Amino acid sequence: MTSTTNHQFKLAKRPVGMVQRSDFDYTESPVPVPGDGEVLVKILYISLDPAMRGWMNEGKSYIPPVGIGEVMRAGAVGRVIASNDPAVAVGEHVLGILGVQEYAVAKAKGLTKVDPKLVPLPVYLGTLGMPGMTAYFGLLEVGKPKAGDTVVVSGAAGAVGQVVGQIAKIKGCRVVGIAGGKDKCDYVRSIGFDAAIDYKHEDVKAALRQHCPKGVDVYFDNVGGEILDAVLTQLAMHARIVICGAISQYNETQITGPRNYVSLLVHRASMTGMVVFDYASRYGEAAREMAGWMASGQLKTREDIVEGLETFPETLLKLFKGENTGKLVLKVADA
Amino acid sequence: MTSTTNHQFKLAKRPVGMVQRSDFDYTESPVPVPGDGEVLVKILYISLDPAMRGWMNEGKSYIPPVGIGEVMRAGAVGRVIASNDPAVAVGEHVLGILGVQEYAVAKAKGLTKVDPKLVPLPVYLGTLGMPGMTAYFGLLEVGKPKAGDTVVVSGAAGAVGQVVGQIAKIKGCRVVGIAGGKDKCDYVRSIGFDAAIDYKHEDVKAALRQHCPKGVDVYFDNVGGEILDAVLTQLAMHARIVICGAISQYNETQITGPRNYVSLLVHRASMTGMVVFDYASRYGEAAREMAGWMASGQLKTREDIVEGLETFPETLLKLFKGENTGKLVLKVADA
Numbered sequence: 001m002t003s004t005t006n007h008q009f010k011l012a013k014r015p016v017g018m019v020q021r022s023d024f025d026y027t028e029s030p031v032p033v034p035g036d037g038e039v040l041v042k043i044l045y046i047s048l049d050p051a052m053r054g055w056m057n058e059g060k061s062y063i064p065p066v067g068i069g070e071v072m073r074a075g076a077v078g079r080v081i082a083s084n085d086p087a088v089a090v091g092e093h094v095l096g097i098l099g100v101q102e103y104a105v106a107k108a109k110g111l112t113k114v115d116p117k118l119v120p121l122p123v124y125l126g127t128l129g130m131p132g133m134t135a136y137f138g139l140l141e142v143g144k145p146k147a148g149d150t151v152v153v154s155g156a157a158g159a160v161g162q163v164v165g166q167i168a169k170i171k172g173c174r175v176v177g178i179a180g181g182k183d184k185c186d187y188v189r190s191i192g193f194d195a196a197i198d199y200k201h202e203d204v205k206a207a208l209r210q211h212c213p214k215g216v217d218v219y220f221d222n223v224g225g226e227i228l229d230a231v232l233t234q235l236a237m238h239a240r241i242v243i244c245g246a247i248s249q250y251n252e253t254q255i256t257g258p259r260n261y262v263s264l265l266v267h268r269a270s271m272t273g274m275v276v277f278d279y280a281s282r283y284g285e286a287a288r289e290m291a292g293w294m295a296s297g298q299l300k301t302r303e304d305i306v307e308g309l310e311t312f313p314e315t316l317l318k319l320f321k322g323e324n325t326g327k328l329v330l331k332v333a334d335a
Numbered sequence: 336m337t338s339t340t341n342h343q344f345k346l347a348k349r350p351v352g353m354v355q356r357s358d359f360d361y362t363e364s365p366v367p368v369p370g371d372g373e374v375l376v377k378i379l380y381i382s383l384d385p386a387m388r389g390w391m392n393e394g395k396s397y398i399p400p401v402g403i404g405e406v407m408r409a410g411a412v413g414r415v416i417a418s419n420d421p422a423v424a425v426g427e428h429v430l431g432i433l434g435v436q437e438y439a440v441a442k443a444k445g446l447t448k449v450d451p452k453l454v455p456l457p458v459y460l461g462t463l464g465m466p467g468m469t470a471y472f473g474l475l476e477v478g479k480p481k482a483g484d485t486v487v488v489s490g491a492a493g494a495v496g497q498v499v500g501q502i503a504k505i506k507g508c509r510v511v512g513i514a515g516g517k518d519k520c521d522y523v524r525s526i527g528f529d530a531a532i533d534y535k536h537e538d539v540k541a542a543l544r545q546h547c548p549k550g551v552d553v554y555f556d557n558v559g560g561e562i563l564d565a566v567l568t569q570l571a572m573h574a575r576i577v578i579c580g581a582i583s584q585y586n587e588t589q590i591t592g593p594r595n596y597v598s599l600l601v602h603r604a605s606m607t608g609m610v611v612f613d614y615a616s617r618y619g620e621a622a623r624e625m626a627g628w629m630a631s632g633q634l635k636t637r638e639d640i641v642e643g644l645e646t647f648p649e650t651l652l653k654l655f656k657g658e659n660t661g662k663l664v665l666k667v668a669d670a
Contacts, residue, residue, distance in 0.1 A: 272599065273601065
């Protein structure tokens, strides 16, 4: 049974500071009709990612900002309910940048088919999606961990962090996660991290000294701010810092830079930014390897699923309040 | 004619904020007597370097701090006036870490012989000394400029910066220097830089936009602070930032981190620290190549020579006030 109405969240204005519901318009319009080479997708799960906050800002970044009045950009998986491209059949499941809405029309070419019998659909938004790819390529290609290295990851219980830590374990590293609160720390220990630091209740610098007695060889940074500064004081020689994100700063009007960056000099260390899209041609390779690790039980995955498109603004805020454990996904429909 | 008295500057206390004369004791003691394998050097020129400020601080760095009561550490060139090592003859000129004093006893093995007939002695403290080596290896090994790249260097009229810019020109790059004041900017243009930005009188960000229309591929940072932040806004994709120093911050009690470091992510750029000592085994190779460039006129060198050991604290301050053009050297004796 298909509705004739499409609910959408459109960007109403550019947020100042913390994002809020009034930055969006929640609108109704008729379900669109696909043109030549296009398909109509009923969206089932929408990926909520820290990067979305950046897409809401004006100005130059790694992709153009979402325009005012446009449907908010988001990755999503859904089921094809009409197709004008013979390559995609009605009933198939697809992944793509489909937006925060119930129905999306998209070029069939821009979509990736996914199989819900292999892994549950939300996993395609998490460990086998952008966050997993970010973890895989950021850690392996930029962090370049060697067996025996000490790898620290912040946002350790998040969509990217949980994968970073488990891949580092697979590669023979000592892994320390930084996360907010006892539950998240328990979670990252339960998936094999050697230690977890609760930044809300511990002195991060002292805890790093304790858990990383030989210093930090690789730091995968999802958060920026004070935690980045604390890790900078504990680097090993030739340390590699992967700048993947800076969620602590995304809603700040005045960004705090890493005061201790001169530690890079002292330790001949590097701090390198990465954007997952650069590795798009190799997603297949990474997905195959990670699916293998999942099948063998070496890579566990967790999603935090919230129901209801209409909760989108508040659910997105869970990311910035640090309330999600695992990949945050918005469930829009059952099938 | 040799004095029997040795004047020395010893570290009296750890400076707080800007270094001052009262942080040192100016003392007299008898000229020391060399032991077995040692030589006595009459110091002629002392190298004054921004790094000296860091050596005065307590705490872990790339070399131990100068102890309270110890002669202030400094590179210097001088003439051997007594020798207990057959490998070094009286009358030869040597370079080493000899300290801020008139006479030094040192193991002959730790010294490098230099020839004042090839280049004037102060050049061995500048372009053919640590600053030149820092420029050479920092630019070529960490910055990795390619012909056609835009290379920006701060502290462009200083001992390191002047060499960085000229080597980048030799390698076929477009070179933009950042320096304080018209005289320094005129100087860097006179040695072949394509453009110079006077940070004291220009909007650095706007000037970078003008002079680096394709963005900054390599930034060699000697200064940190606001200039680093301005350059971060103008990076080209895959830019390399060499963190060589942060002179704007050395006398600050509260360091300002680079607020715009998330630009590393957007531009897939890196920021890497370097310490010249790591390249010690290759100094000879670099010195030979740079001496060749000097002989052919491609690499010009300038020193800012101040006379009188007793002026040491105030002369050192010239560095932090940005008053030197070219390598700052303290002249202690004629011969």
